[in-house]
Amino acid sequence: MSRDRSSYSALLASFAFAVGAFALSGPASAQQDPGVRGGPPGAGGPLPNLITCGVNPGCGQAFFTAAQVFFTSVFSVTGGIDDGAALGVTNGGPGLGPRFNLNQCAGCHAQPAAGGTSPRVNPQVAIATLHGANNVVPPFITKNGPVREARFVLNPDGTPDGQVHELYVISGRSDAPGCDIEQEDFPAAIAANNVIYRIPTPTFGLGLVEGISDLNLVTAFNSNQALKSQLGVSGHFNINPDDGTITRFGWKAQEKSLLMFSGQAYLVEMGVTNELFPNKRDNETTPSCQFNVLPEDMTIFGTQDPVSPPTGSTASDFSTGIVNFSTFMRLSAPPTPVTSASASAVRGSVVFNNIGCQACHVTQQQTAVNGLAFLNSSSNCPPTPAGSSASCEVTLNPYSDFAVHNMGYGLADRVTQGVANGQEFRSAPLWGIGQRIFFLHDGRTTDLVQAILDHASPQSEANAVINNYNLLPPQSKQDLLDFLRSL
Numbered sequence: 001m002s003r004d005r006s007s008y009s010a011l012l013a014s015f016a017f018a019v020g021a022f023a024l025s026g027p028a029s030a031q032q033d034p035g036v037r038g039g040p041p042g043a044g045g046p047l048p049n050l051i052t053c054g055v056n057p058g059c060g061q062a063f064f065t066a067a068q069v070f071f072t073s074v075f076s077v078t079g080g081i082d083d084g085a086a087l088g089v090t091n092g093g094p095g096l097g098p099r100f101n102l103n104q105c106a107g108c109h110a111q112p113a114a115g116g117t118s119p120r121v122n123p124q125v126a127i128a129t130l131h132g133a134n135n136v137v138p139p140f141i142t143k144n145g146p147v148r149e150a151r152f153v154l155n156p157d158g159t160p161d162g163q164v165h166e167l168y169v170i171s172g173r174s175d176a177p178g179c180d181i182e183q184e185d186f187p188a189a190i191a192a193n194n195v196i197y198r199i200p201t202p203t204f205g206l207g208l209v210e211g212i213s214d215l216n217l218v219t220a221f222n223s224n225q226a227l228k229s230q231l232g233v234s235g236h237f238n239i240n241p242d243d244g245t246i247t248r249f250g251w252k253a254q255e256k257s258l259l260m261f262s263g264q265a266y267l268v269e270m271g272v273t274n275e276l277f278p279n280k281r282d283n284e285t286t287p288s289c290q291f292n293v294l295p296e297d298m299t300i301f302g303t304q305d306p307v308s309p310p311t312g313s314t315a316s317d318f319s320t321g322i323v324n325f326s327t328f329m330r331l332s333a334p335p336t337p338v339t340s341a342s343a344s345a346v347r348g349s350v351v352f353n354n355i356g357c358q359a360c361h362v363t364q365q366q367t368a369v370n371g372l373a374f375l376n377s378s379s380n381c382p383p384t385p386a387g388s389s390a391s392c393e394v395t396l397n398p399y400s401d402f403a404v405h406n407m408g409y410g411l412a413d414r415v416t417q418g419v420a421n422g423q424e425f426r427s428a429p430l431w432g433i434g435q436r437i438f439f440l441h442d443g444r445t446t447d448l449v450q451a452i453l454d455h456a457s458p459q460s461e462a463n464a465v466i467n468n469y470n471l472l473p474p475q476s477k478q479d480l481l482d483f484l485r486s487l
């Protein structure tokens with residue numbers, strides 16, 4: 001349902017006073033995105049206060065460090081090629097292909113540190129022809145453009161598809177002799193308007209996001225209901241059909257947990273079969289392209305330390321790749337904003353709230369009251385006498401309600417995931433946005449101003465808020481942009 005623009009005016013009148021004060025100071029020049037914040041990456045390290053284990057007080061930190069190695073390690077078809085060496089990282093082992101998007105989690109999740117988002121130089125160009133492969137780089141992949149995965153909207157018979165179609169095949173690679181499957185015909189799919197794109201989302205701090213109880217998500221969602229109805233914002237949660245709980249990961253909040261995401265990414269992005277996704281996507285159709293016993297990632301059955309040399313974390317050594325990936329993300333700290341924000345950025349945080357950005361980008365969330373098992377319970381969750389309420393919550397500032405909203409024709413991707421339809425997306429968490437290069441689900445812009453303006457289009461729930469933004473005096477717009485780049 002499109003919204004009547006005239007109904008915004010009453011609401012805007014109430015904001016005019018709030019922002020008016022800022023208009024007096026500052027030049028009336030055009031506002032602009034200050035660009036990617038320089039300085040050290042404010043992300044990539046472990047949570048403070050990780051679990052300690054009796055005789056091994058460093059166990060939490062050690063598992064994080066070892067799991068980080070898995071996340072950055074590089075895979076080949078049979079494990080025989082060590083492509084990690086050139087990057088100074090570990091050889092991940094076998095499992096790449098037959099179809100894949102890249103050979104390393106941290107290749108896509110790279111900026112501003114391993115675990116993050118799309119790097120400045122897209123590794124999907126070089127990998128197309130690595131080790132003799134003869135893939136053609138699709139037109140939507142460029143050296144200085146974002147990392148992308150592609151989904152097809154419809155199957156050839158016209159029924160909904162929505163699945164990831166990998167960019168590349170292993171045919172021609174020196175470690176895939178005899179494999180001759182062909183790459184998807186992306187130019188044809190593009191000509192048929194049948195391809196949509198997704199860029200990587202950052203994985204920092206996601207253990208805390210897993211730890212938010214459904215009740216707390218619903219409470220935060222309902223707490224700004226009056227503001228939402230004033231602004232024409234609605235939204236709803238995506239739900240896991242298996243257990244009825246709220247799903248929260250991915251651009252449409254389509255995925256339940258970090259373990260689920262790891263299992264799926266391992267198979268879909270790289271081709272590596274694992275205990276959650278034990279079958280190759282085209283197992284029987286390409287016998288000449290199968291080189292390993294499955295699943296390629298498997299719990300260690302032996303009693304001997306499988307890793308040589310050991311990583312320093314027994315828990316990591318005996319865990320599967322997908323457990324290691326999820327542990328790295330679960331134990332990682334949220335991105336940190338600048339330590340001392342500029343006066344403009346401080347004013348911008350007020351603008352953010354005044355014009356209604358936080359109707360969707362909810363500033364604060366809280367983890368469940370019963371604490372998080374991977375945190376040190378003695379300092380995180382002080383022991384209390386039985387019957388009294390322990391205070392174990394962690395407060396986080398993800399700037400998301402983790403709900404999905406109708407973003408209109410302009411952002412629509414025509415793909416349904418769970419109960420999120422082709423126009424609905426999760427309010428993108430804005431923590432760490434100061435150090436991200438590409439914006440929106442398909443990475444269509446590097447300019448924060450454009451990212452904000454693209455929220456508005458017919459049927460978008462964000463139209464009233466973006467109208468408020470458009471009516472801001474230039475200095476207030478600049479303050480808002482400075483605030484976002486301080487995160």
Ligand code: HEC
Binds near residue numbers: 270
């Ligand atoms: C080819 C690039 C690529 C590779 C390789 C890759 N990812 Fe991703 N990742 C993406 C994209 C694209 C998305 C967004 C997917 C979506 O929501 O449609 C994503 C999203 C995620 C998310 C969701 C984060 C959030 O904000 O909810 C997690 C978790 C994740 N990836 C983990 C992994 C792990 C673990 C690996 C390695 C096994 C991996 N990814 C490898 C591209 C990649």
Ligand code: HEC
Binds near residue numbers: 461
């Ligand atoms: C109706 C809910 C809603 C409102 C209101 C809203 N946003 Fe968003 N925002 C979203 C959604 C959903 C996305 C992801 C859309 C996509 O990628 O297609 C998003 C994405 C973004 C992004 C890009 C993030 C990324 O990771 O690429 C920025 C920046 C942003 N919003 C800032 C703002 C600002 C500033 C305001 C206020 C002027 C605002 N938003 C208001 C829902 C909202």
